[in-house]
Amino acid sequence: MKTIIISMLFCVTYLHAQTNYYTTTKTFYESGYTYQCDVRVSGFIALYNKSNTWNNIYPVYKNTGETFAQTDEGVELLENDTWTRSKRFSIVNEAFSTSEKQRVKGHDFDIIMYINSTTGTVDEVNFEFYKSTPYTTIPISTFRKIETEIKKNIWYTPTAEGKELSYIYYWWAQEPK
Secondary structure (H helix, E strand, C coil): CHHHHHHHHHHHHHHHHCCCCCCCCEEEECCCCEEEEEECCCCEEEEEECCCCCCCCCCEECCCCCECCCCCCCCCCECCCCCHHHHHHHHHHHHCCHHHHHHHCCCCEEEEEEECCCCCEEEEEEEEEECCCHHHHCCHHHHHHHHHHHHHHCECCECHHHHCECCEEEEEEECCC
């Protein structure tokens, strides 16, 4: 009997760890911050701080209001640097617990930054992943850690062209290691 009860407790703990937090579009009211989860028809989930203002707004040139579109040749909006890539990856890796890393192994998710074109600081951070990936089992608090650490520890130097925009959009995909 004791063995059955212990086995049941392990099963309940395992099932709890597999909770899908992001099944429907909804707002999460957390301690000191609010996150929005948008579940798109395509199956992609957008997760972001409810106070973000750049969601679904294209960058425009400040002086004309004309929408910015990246060319095939590429327009450099940020100066090259030698440290932000490794620091960004480190921030994401450190935010995930060992068990969370195991759950998402083999899957990546998108981290999107909205960079202030005047100062080069990261003003906003969004996350995207597909509804059938294990990222749906990762709690808001993990994404919040990433957001706050990126805003605190990552900055860029905008190029002359970058400074002309309302903001600079920058993203990458990553599997936490």
